[in-house]
Amino acid sequence: MSIVPDPKFDFWHGVDRMEIEWSPTIDEGKCKGSGICVTSCGRGVFRYDYKRRKVKVVYPYNCMVGCQTCSSLCPEGAISFPGGREKVQQIVAQRDILSRVKEELEVRREALDFKE
């Protein structure tokens, strides 16, 4: 299985997604195959091994940087994100993501503006 990401997710705030290490790690020993991560992830990161009732990470670079939804949902606590929040904050600082976000807010002002 390829690890090539969906081209839709090639960049994260302008940074090449392949340069950012952020994806779920599954503890095979803990995974009991509920599949809630597979059916909940909106980015198609996982596939399900129906024979063994286990989950596989097949498209790690599709994962949304900072998201940990699958980890929160897993009833067995089998999914982790090494580094967690601290790692994400480090990436945000190192890559000057907040400056990019500031620009994005202006570019997308019409769409994002809260109108009472």
Ligand code: SF4
């Ligand atoms: S963290 Fe979010 S985007 Fe990444 S694999 Fe889990 S549910 Fe999908």
